[in-house]
Amino acid sequence: MPVDNWISGCLDELVAFRHDLHSNPELLYDLPRTSAQVASALRKAGCDEVVEGIGKTGVVAVIRGKSNTSGRTIGLRSDMDALPILEATGKPWASKTPGKMHACGHDGHTTMLLGAAMGLVQSRAFDGTAVLIFQPAEEGGAGARAMIEDGLFRRWPVSEVYGMHNRPNLPIGEFTIAPGSIMGSVDMIDIEIEGVGGHAAMPHQTVDPAPVIAALIQAVQTITARTINPMDSAVISITTIHGGDAFNVIPQTIRMTGTVRTLKDSVRDHVEARLNQAVTGIAAAYGAKGKLDYSRHYPVTVNHAQETELAAVAAEAVAGVGRVNRNMPATLGGEDFAFMLNEVPGAMINIGNGPSAGLHHPAYDFNDEAIAWGCSYWCELVRQRLPL
Numbered sequence: 415m416p417v418d419n420w421i422s423g424c425l426d427e428l429v430a431f432r433h434d435l436h437s438n439p440e441l442l443y444d445l446p447r448t449s450a451q452v453a454s455a456l457r458k459a460g461c462d463e464v465v466e467g468i469g470k471t472g473v474v475a476v477i478r479g480k481s482n483t484s485g486r487t488i489g490l491r492s493d494m495d496a497l498p499i500l501e502a503t504g505k506p507w508a509s510k511t512p513g514k515m516h517a518c519g520h521d522g523h524t525t526m527l528l529g530a531a532m533g534l535v536q537s538r539a540f541d542g543t544a545v546l547i548f549q550p551a552e553e554g555g556a557g558a559r560a561m562i563e564d565g566l567f568r569r570w571p572v573s574e575v576y577g578m579h580n581r582p583n584l585p586i587g588e589f590t591i592a593p594g595s596i597m598g599s600v601d602m603i604d605i606e607i608e609g610v611g612g613h614a615a616m617p618h619q620t621v622d623p624a625p626v627i628a629a630l631i632q633a634v635q636t637i638t639a640r641t642i643n644p645m646d647s648a649v650i651s652i653t654t655i656h657g658g659d660a661f662n663v664i665p666q667t668i669r670m671t672g673t674v675r676t677l678k679d680s681v682r683d684h685v686e687a688r689l690n691q692a693v694t695g696i697a698a699a700y701g702a703k704g705k706l707d708y709s710r711h712y713p714v715t716v717n718h719a720q721e722t723e724l725a726a727v728a729a730e731a732v733a734g735v736g737r738v739n740r741n742m743p744a745t746l747g748g749e750d751f752a753f754m755l756n757e758v759p760g761a762m763i764n765i766g767n768g769p770s771a772g773l774h775h776p777a778y779d780f781n782d783e784a785i786a787w788g789c790s791y792w793c794e795l796v797r798q799r800l801p802l
Contacts, residue, residue, distance in 0.1 A: 433507035439496030469561030479540035493552035502776035522780030526788030584766035597715035600748030611666035
């Protein structure tokens, strides 16, 4: 089945909107222009309610169907923020702000949900209410949690919530999804090793933190390699090391940071416990002091089984049977839609972006050809979940 016919009349407008967002990227919660543009477009589309400032700079739109005999409400979510990356696409609509770019396709996600708003308002061919959620700060700021804490689901109670993300190199017009854990938890670790500083020519008078750090880097990898069931998943990545200011001075302290990613809460608990043991124990063995700051950031993204199948069926109605893969491989990349899925049953689906650079790459760009497919999916999902 082809995409919805109504899209042909507004596709140029949607592409222009996406290009404008791409040219003017904003980060985290600092989305004054993006949020204003989204809210203005939603009002122009004729949404029944448009509320700004939820979770600092989030936007919520409400669209009521032709009837409401069921009294049911479902939520559709998109993210809006960009990344601190210098763009290298060379496109006419490339970022005008050096060091900021839409390298994950949130400009496309926002545009597809806006297009869905236009289509749903135009037809209102559903029974109940659709709540469209435009979220800030997905890229590390936990904007989904901020919107929830700001009363998102208290003010707009929904029985189901759905998200969509683009997937590079999945063909245009195809979708992929799976039930269960589809994306990893994201935790941040900050390790400080304190020794006794001194002259580099007299190491015996010091407690050098550098060998402690070296031992720890090796040891933390054995947590995943030798203490976790090989059928489970976990990644510990040490990404920064900071210490010392002079070539001839043994520093007093060295600090390193990184991330931990897992697909199970039990594995997450295990890694945190073993990291604590490693930091304190190895530091003590060298006569130093070790401190671990373990910060749980995003939970595991878990698609609910029933809602996953419902999303897949809606995608098949748009793309056709055989173009929706229900066995999407899990990834240890994080997604703060997980916070919403912990509150309300739902699912996240991936839509094909065609041949492209990977997410978070300076040469990445959202594929405009995906817009019509994404808009059609959203509208079909609402029609199926809120049938007249």
